[in-house]
Amino acid sequence: MLNITDISLRVAGRLLIEHASVSLPAGTKAGLVGRNGTGKTTLFRAITGELSPETGSISLPKSTRIGQVAQEAPGTEEPLIDIVLKADTERERLMREADTATDPHRIAEIQTRLADIDAHSAEARAASILSGLGFDAKAQKRPASSFSGGWRMRVALAGVLFAQPDLLLLDEPTNYLDLEGTMWLEGYLSRYPHTVLLISHDRDLLNRAVSSIVHLEQRKLTFWRGGYDQFARQYAEKAELQEKMRVKQEAQRKHMESFVERFRYKASKARQAQSRLKALEKMRPVAATVNANVTPFRFPDPAKQVASPIIAIEGGSVGYEPKQPVLKNLNLRIDNDDRIALLGANGNGKSTFAKLIAGRLGLEEGSVTVAPGLKVSIFAQHQLDDLRPDENACQHVRRLMPGAPEARVRARVAQFGLATEKMDTPARDLSGGEKARLLMGLAAFDAPHLFILDEPTNHLDIDSREALVEALNSYDGAVILISHDRHLIEACADRLWLVSNKTVQPFEGDMEDYRAQTTGGASRSRERREAEKASKADRRREAAKRRAAMEPLAKEIKATEGLIERTRKRMQAIEAQMADQSLYERDPGKVSTLAKERAELAQIIERQEEKWLSLSSEYEEGVAG
Numbered sequence: 360m361l362n363i364t365d366i367s368l369r370v371a372g373r374l375l376i377e378h379a380s381v382s383l384p385a386g387t388k389a390g391l392v393g394r395n396g397t398g399k400t401t402l403f404r405a406i407t408g409e410l411s412p413e414t415g416s417i418s419l420p421k422s423t424r425i426g427q428v429a430q431e432a433p434g435t436e437e438p439l440i441d442i443v444l445k446a447d448t449e450r451e452r453l454m455r456e457a458d459t460a461t462d463p464h465r466i467a468e469i470q471t472r473l474a475d476i477d478a479h480s481a482e483a484r485a486a487s488i489l490s491g492l493g494f495d496a497k498a499q500k501r502p503a504s505s506f507s508g509g510w511r512m513r514v515a516l517a518g519v520l521f522a523q524p525d526l527l528l529l530d531e532p533t534n535y536l537d538l539e540g541t542m543w544l545e546g547y548l549s550r551y552p553h554t555v556l557l558i559s560h561d562r563d564l565l566n567r568a569v570s571s572i573v574h575l576e577q578r579k580l581t582f583w584r585g586g587y588d589q590f591a592r593q594y595a596e597k598a599e600l601q602e603k604m605r606v607k608q609e610a611q612r613k614h615m616e617s618f619v620e621r622f623r624y625k626a627s628k629a630r631q632a633q634s635r636l637k638a639l640e641k642m643r644p645v646a647a648t649v650n651a652n653v654t655p656f657r658f659p660d661p662a663k664q665v666a667s668p669i670i671a672i673e674g675g676s677v678g679y680e681p682k683q684p685v686l687k688n689l690n691l692r693i694d695n696d697d698r699i700a701l702l703g704a705n706g707n708g709k710s711t712f713a714k715l716i717a718g719r720l721g722l723e724e725g726s727v728t729v730a731p732g733l734k735v736s737i738f739a740q741h742q743l744d745d746l747r748p749d750e751n752a753c754q755h756v757r758r759l760m761p762g763a764p765e766a767r768v769r770a771r772v773a774q775f776g777l778a779t780e781k782m783d784t785p786a787r788d789l790s791g792g793e794k795a796r797l798l799m800g801l802a803a804f805d806a807p808h809l810f811i812l813d814e815p816t817n818h819l820d821i822d823s824r825e826a827l828v829e830a831l832n833s834y835d836g837a838v839i840l841i842s843h844d845r846h847l848i849e850a851c852a853d854r855l856w857l858v859s860n861k862t863v864q865p866f867e868g869d870m871e872d873y874r875a876q877t878t879g880g881a882s883r884s885r886e887r888r889e890a891e892k893a894s895k896a897d898r899r900r901e902a903a904k905r906r907a908a909m910e911p912l913a914k915e916i917k918a919t920e921g922l923i924e925r926t927r928k929r930m931q932a933i934e935a936q937m938a939d940q941s942l943y944e945r946d947p948g949k950v951s952t953l954a955k956e957r958a959e960l961a962q963i964i965e966r967q968e969e970k971w972l973s974l975s976s977e978y979e980e981g982v983a984g
Contacts, residue, residue: 360385360423360554361406361526363580366415368401375401377578378414383571388548388555390565390587393575395792395820399558402575403427403528406556419526426524428532432511436502439494439514443485446518450478481521488517491543492536493704509535523553530558534817537705538843539877544568546878560821562587562846587821653822654776656799656830659806664917665730667694667910669808669837670716674725677715684723685711688862693837695730695808700840700848702866702873703858709841712863713737713811716839736807740814743794748787752777752797755786759804775800776826791818809837816844845870909981916978919971923964930960 361383368376375398383389391399404410406417407425419425433442445451453469460466473479489499492513503511512535519527529548533541541564548555548568556573559565565572565587572583572590583590675689685708693699693716701709714720717737718729747755752772753765760768772782776796786794795818803810812831816824828850831838840852848855848870855866855873866873933953936942943950 360387360420361556362416362418363402363406364415364418366405366412366417368398368405368410368412370398370401370410375578376412376575376580379575379578379580380415381573381580381582383554383556383573383582385554386552387571388551388569389557389571389573389582390569391556391558391573391575392560392565392587392590392821394822395790395818397575398578399575400530402580403530403556403558406526406528423526424522424524425526425528426519426522427528427530428512428519429515432508432515433503433518434511436504438500439489439503439506439517440482440485440499442503442514443489443517443521444481446522447476447481448522450476450481454478485517485521488520488547489514491547492517492540493706513540520547523551525553527551527553527555529555531560531817532557533559533561533564533843536843538702538845538848539704541843541845542874542877560816560819560824561844562821562824563844653820653826654778655826656776656796657774658803658810658830658834658836659774660835661734661806661808663732664695664835665733665808667696667730667907668692668728669695669730669733671728672722672725673727675715675722675727676724677711677720677722679711679720681723684861686715686858686861686863687724689725691856691863693809693839695837697837697854698831698840698852699838699854699856700842700852701856701858701863707858708861708863709858710739710813712858713739713813713839713841716809717811730808733809734805734807735809735811736802736805737811738799738802738813738815740795740817742798742802743791746786746794746798749785751783751785752789753782755797755801756804759801771804772800776823792820792823795819796823807836809839810834811839811841813841814843815840816842816847845874909978912974912978912981916971916974919967919974923967923971926960926964926967930957930964933957933960 363379363381365378365380366376367374367378391402393399401410405412407427435442450473453473457466457469457473460469477484486496486499490496493510494513494517503514506514516529516532516535532544536544541561545564545567548557548564555569557564557569567586569586571585572587574581574583574590574594583593585593670691670693672689672691675691676684676687677689678684678686701712703709711720714737715722715727717735719737752775753768756772757763757768760771769779769782773779777793777800781789781793784793786797789797795815799812799815815827819827824844824847828847831851838851840848842848855868855870856863857866857873868876933956937950937953937957
């Protein structure tokens with residue numbers, strides 16, 4: 360189907376792909392993966408003929424129809440359903456010709472072809488695709504101009520899916536979908552009747568929708584069978600084996616070189632030395648595995664925790680217009696160690712709820728109790744446009760650290776995960792992932808007690824998403840997540856809240872239950888699901904009771920940590936004084952006093968650390984039940 364042979368691609372003087380080859384048989388569903396900036400989108404441009412390779416060739420069968428989402432989202436006055444129907448240009452052309460054709464033979468040919476492409480069920484298929492992407496029957500009849508840019512991009516996606524091209528190219532299609540749309544797309548692509556090549560950093564999509572992976576690394580393309588998890592395991596095993604071979608070969612090389620140096624001029628060993636010298640010349644070196652560890656995220660922990668609940672809402676109602684609530688009957692509590700994911704289709708009020716929790720919207724009815732001193736920060740993708748395009752990362756941070764020395768400013772920027780060479784790059788020239796890192800770091804700058812993240816993974820590659828998971832799990836504050844990335848939710852959240860029917864309520868199942876509920880599937884028996892939900896609800900209620908009972912112990916642990924930290928700082932100050940050699944000559948008595956105090960502080964730290972271990976063990980056992 361698609362044959363890429365020995366191609367090299369260069370953009371703006373930068374070589375992205377070099378003498379790379381890969382073949383995809385007809386019907387293959389493959390995910391194209393690789394770090395941001397390696398050339399995945401450039402490869403798509405070459406496949407569509409927009410970019411010519413320097414070397415090699417890209418071949419497809421004659422008359423192959425290639426489809427990809429249009430760069431410009433439709434914004435006309437046409438109804439959505441008509442826009443999607445027109446995306447199948449062959450059907451549209453034949454339908455017009457059928458209205459004017461007079462030749463009986465041509466009429467027969469048109470009707471036969473319309474039957475072959477199932478043209479008469481087209482409206483039902485288009486409606487089904489739009490429905491799966493979040494447009495109900497009423498919305499499908501509205502003009503495209505009445506929707507925002509993100510929703511219009513869904514219409515563009517619906518159009519290319521409806522046209523069913525022979526080769527479907529999708530570049531990060533979930534960036535403008537919610538979780539529900541992403542789960543629908545997984546199922547649709549897994550059943551798609553033709554060839555699919557998909558650029559995505561969504562692990563679940565790559566595990567469920569495709570059956571092979573094309574990996575772009577070090578300017579080469581490598582084909583792997585299986586979904587992403589299978590690829591990642593095989594890739595790690597190959598890298599480990601390659602490194603072992605490299606180490607073994609290096610040892611062998613050194614041994615041979617040593618032999619040659621010792622005996623090449625000794626008559627009795629000269630022949631053997633020459634033989635080894637030839638072997639060395641022919642030895643093909645095993646390439647060292649590239650250390651491509653992604654820069655971690657670091658979110659500063661709150662300096663002092665506030666008492667739980669940090670936010671409690673009773674009988675709450677919130678909206679943008681009087682007497683027109685977006686959400687009502689809100690009765691919720693957020694604790695300082697919560698990890699909550701908000702589920703629900705776009706338009707149900709997830710962002711409204713986030714604004715309420717962040718203090719950007721007030722309640723119309725009911726009451727909200729906020730812990731004194733609570734700091735809440737929010738990150739949302741649309742805020743990327745709020746970055747000052749002409750200012751670099753250091754200038755953005757310097758606004759928050761007036762008077763701080765340059766070294767401190769740059770050290771803080773480094774915590775965002777931006778490379779040194781990117782610190783002085785204007786924001787407009789940063790990649791999407793780099794802008795997201797900068798904005799996320801700015802949002803968490805003041806060490807909030809509650810961090811709300813609205814679609815944080817857009818523009819992040821898979822390794823950066825894993826780094827985000829680690830950072831959130833290490834973060835000492837509460838977290839609320841809104842994300843279409845199921846892997847992020849499953850790895851970070853321990854509570855699920857469903858935003859639907861104009862309210863927010865705890866969802867007692869897990870993500871598999873939510874998937875089954877959303878897609879209408881039944882991966883588990885109803886009885887088993889109900890039993891599991893009841894069991895989970897009981898466990899969560901018990902866990903909440905245990906957390907409340909253990910709160911005094913948690914405070915004591917925090918106090919012990921504070922004492923240890925203060926004692927260590929005093930100990931470090933004493934050690935700094937004792938490091939001054941002139942003090943031993945000026946005031947030997949003070950040295951003795953400092954040494955005695957240091958020894959006493961060391962004993963205090965030892966006792967407090969033992970106490971902390973004992974308290975922590977008791978707390979963990981109490982919370983675990």
